[in-house]
Amino acid sequence: MVHKVIFIVLLVGYIVGEVKPAEKQEDFLIFTVATNETEGFKRFTRSVRANGLVDNLKVLGLGKTWKGGDVKKFAGGGQKINLFKEALEEYKDDTERIVLFTDSYDVIFIGSGELIIDKFLSFDARVLFSAEGYCWPDKSLASKYPETNRGKRYLNSGGFIGYASDVYAIVSSSDIKDQDDDQLFYTKIYLDDELRKKYNIKLDHKAEIFQNLNGAVGDVELRFKGNDAYIQNTAYNTVPLIVHGNGASKLVLNSLGNYLAQAWNLEEGCLNCWDDTIELQKDQPETYPVLLIAVFIEKPTPFMEEFFERIYAQAYPKSKLHLFLRNNVPYHEKIVEMFVKEHGDEYKSLKQIKPDDNINEVTAKDLSIDYCLQKKCSGYFLIDSEAHLDNVHTFKLLVEQQRGIVAPLLVRPFKAWSNFWGAITDDGFYARSSDYMQIINNDRRGLWNVPFVSNCYLINATLINNKATRPVYAFGDLDTDMAFAQANRERDIFMYVSNRLEFGHLVSPDNYDIKLTNPDIYQIFDNKLDWQRRYIHENYTENFNPNHTHIQPCPDVYWFPIVTDRFAEELIQVMEAFGKWSDGTNTDPRLSGGYENVPTRDIHMTQVNYEPQWLYFLKEYVRPLQELAFTGYYHDPPRSLMNFVVRYRPDEQPSLKPHHDSSTYTINIALNRAGIDYEGGGCRFIRYDCSVTDTKRGWMLMHPGRLTHYHEGLRVTKGTRYIMISFVDP
Ligand SMILES: *[C@@H]1O[C@H](CO)[C@@H](O)[C@H](O)[C@H]1NC(C)=O
Ligand SMILES: *[C@@H]1O[C@H](CO)[C@@H](O)[C@H](O)[C@H]1NC(C)=O
Ligand SMILES: *[C@@H]1O[C@H](CO)[C@@H](O)[C@H](O)[C@H]1NC(C)=O
Ligand SMILES: *[C@@H]1O[C@H](CO)[C@@H](O)[C@H](O)[C@H]1NC(C)=O
Numbered sequence: 029m030v031h032k033v034i035f036i037v038l039l040v041g042y043i044v045g046e047v048k049p050a051e052k053q054e055d056f057l058i059f060t061v062a063t064n065e066t067e068g069f070k071r072f073t074r075s076v077r078a079n080g081l082v083d084n085l086k087v088l089g090l091g092k093t094w095k096g097g098d099v100k101k102f103a104g105g106g107q108k109i110n111l112f113k114e115a116l117e118e119y120k121d122d123t124e125r126i127v128l129f130t131d132s133y134d135v136i137f138i139g140s141g142e143l144i145i146d147k148f149l150s151f152d153a154r155v156l157f158s159a160e161g162y163c164w165p166d167k168s169l170a171s172k173y174p175e176t177n178r179g180k181r182y183l184n185s186g187g188f189i190g191y192a193s194d195v196y197a198i199v200s201s202s203d204i205k206d207q208d209d210d211q212l213f214y215t216k217i218y219l220d221d222e223l224r225k226k227y228n229i230k231l232d233h234k235a236e237i238f239q240n241l242n243g244a245v246g247d248v249e250l251r252f253k254g255n256d257a258y259i260q261n262t263a264y265n266t267v268p269l270i271v272h273g274n275g276a277s278k279l280v281l282n283s284l285g286n287y288l289a290q291a292w293n294l295e296e297g298c299l300n301c302w303d304d305t306i307e308l309q310k311d312q313p314e315t316y317p318v319l320l321i322a323v324f325i326e327k328p329t330p331f332m333e334e335f336f337e338r339i340y341a342q343a344y345p346k347s348k349l350h351l352f353l354r355n356n357v358p359y360h361e362k363i364v365e366m367f368v369k370e371h372g373d374e375y376k377s378l379k380q381i382k383p384d385d386n387i388n389e390v391t392a393k394d395l396s397i398d399y400c401l402q403k404k405c406s407g408y409f410l411i412d413s414e415a416h417l418d419n420v421h422t423f424k425l426l427v428e429q430q431r432g433i434v435a436p437l438l439v440r441p442f443k444a445w446s447n448f449w450g451a452i453t454d455d456g457f458y459a460r461s462s463d464y465m466q467i468i469n470n471d472r473r474g475l476w477n478v479p480f481v482s483n484c485y486l487i488n489a490t491l492i493n494n495k496a497t498r499p500v501y502a503f504g505d506l507d508t509d510m511a512f513a514q515a516n517r518e519r520d521i522f523m524y525v526s527n528r529l530e531f532g533h534l535v536s537p538d539n540y541d542i543k544l545t546n547p548d549i550y551q552i553f554d555n556k557l558d559w560q561r562r563y564i565h566e567n568y569t570e571n572f573n574p575n576h577t578h579i580q581p582c583p584d585v586y587w588f589p590i591v592t593d594r595f596a597e598e599l600i601q602v603m604e605a606f607g608k609w610s611d612g613t614n615t616d617p618r619l620s621g622g623y624e625n626v627p628t629r630d631i632h633m634t635q636v637n638y639e640p641q642w643l644y645f646l647k648e649y650v651r652p653l654q655e656l657a658f659t660g661y662y663h664d665p666p667r668s669l670m671n672f673v674v675r676y677r678p679d680e681q682p683s684l685k686p687h688h689d690s691s692t693y694t695i696n697i698a699l700n701r702a703g704i705d706y707e708g709g710g711c712r713f714i715r716y717d718c719s720v721t722d723t724k725r726g727w728m729l730m731h732p733g734r735l736t737h738y739h740e741g742l743r744v745t746k747g748t749r750y751i752m753i754s755f756v757d758p
Pocket of ligand 2: 318319407408428430488489490
């Protein structure tokens, strides 16, 4: 019975032409050297496992001290050969067994052992080294290389494969010091005609197994076959099985590593997101790790109240949160102090740095890290005043992700600006990666290894505790964000950005002018989302519900909720702070004709520099309502030359005589409260003998201008009444 099964297996194998001694794949050995279990090393072993080869892997040197020098900058790496030689000794007489050696921190396996072995056998070599386009470390040897008509010419020792006996003979052919260069060692053997023939050494010129990326980034493309990612070498039309981010190409490897080896696929999305994650139980707040929340306010920033509200709203036990508040903007002191007064003592501890302390940003960042250590934090969560965490679970989700550095993806709404860079130029500046737009638009969701994160991120305290990995915020004349990212890149500390879920957004401080009264109300262009949340009436969208019956207090006079109480109050403050109300006479130098037939006491939007914002408001929020109320009339954008706030009071101008407006339609927004802030007032439409007196703050009346809606402003008997008027499409 057993024999029959074996026979059938062999027969099937024979028919599909893949008969191979079964022991080949099992005997196949993969050696690598790693002295530290870095994130790059974890990525490597993950890829080996994903290709079913984890039992074939032998890791050399773990926990040992690296003596091979700084191979990024200088030659070195002889220690790799010495470790390999030692490990290979037991196989030195094995002429059948195939062994493969690769680096680990910057290597990813893409193909199965079977494919690798098949490819190797097709070379008809005893030993095959990977190849690259640079002759390193001794350029003068370039001319000694045999001619190649196609492919990369020079040997790279970051990956090679061969029969155990031959590989052993090579590594033991002479002694090498730990700090000597391993690539030079192998190169010399390869360039010796006699030895090359003796060991039958060949180079993988066309990346059939080994793809070295340095100098060859343009040769490769990330592609998908079915759901899975692979790389295609378009220069030589090959599909490499092992990719090596040598030299300057490691950031490209990091990007590819976001997809390769089943890290991410088209159907299931992010698979490596689930590696090493933990779950924090809602009902066990005592198990949550302690975080330091380090808030940095470095420049005047709009919507600070909302910023603090969102930090406060985070669903994370406050008994597990220390707070470090660094504010360097006197203008924001009030809001910071308000937050501290209201909520400060709910946190485990609180430390403040104020504008008066005269501490620069780098020092403040250092102090915050020291504070984290002093409080024995488990994580350091930095957040800039621009970062709004709309998702109340952000702290928790990022902790559960368990990465050294992880940022929530935050984007400026409607813009392509975010808190990460997908790629970087050689001189350290922004470059757009091919998947950048897909990530910020959430067409691809996942956890992305990227070369730059800023504004908001969680750093695990294990990194902070170690001098070699503690965050750095000063680096030449780079700004603190650039310095931080640059130092992490140099130390091979991965920075991840997550868009597995929505976390929040960035506000833009670019055109924020704190010299204005209520500067946030001016932010409709730069920060439309936040502006809308703060200033547009919460029932505004209800106007568009098809089931909604629009209120008409008088014939063809519509009444819509449009702005918040806050908007109304702030607009009045803007006007009163400006204070130059017109005198109510017919002479009006603000008008092109200099004459006003029906004068009011008012201030024009142009006078408080609010005209562009107001016209945009008309276009974005008023026009759609007009189209609902008066169907068939379509003017986009609406035009309006007269936009102003009117003030009625008994001792100034209490009322307005009957008149027509020179407009197609007029809007009239009540800015304060009838019966509370003033008495009397309202608007009477004479033709219908219909008055609206119980006006509601934040609600807008909309009525036709000429002909039908002859109207008057009713007398205010007490207090002050404010309304906002526009004559649209005069
Ligand atoms: C690597 O390990 C050594 C100790 O073996 C340690 O001193 C060093 O900080 C580690 N490097 C990193 C980047 O973790
Ligand atoms: C930091 O890392 C340690 C060890 O991996 C882990 O136990 C801890 O939960 C992490 N802390 C945070 C805040 O993520
Ligand atoms: C919005 O509408 C709901 C339901 O009619 C009402 O309860 C609520 O008070 C309205 N909001 C405001 C700000 O008027
Ligand atoms: C409108 O009313 C219908 C019937 O009452 C209801 O099924 C539908 O959900 C309502 N639509 C909205 C947007 O509320």
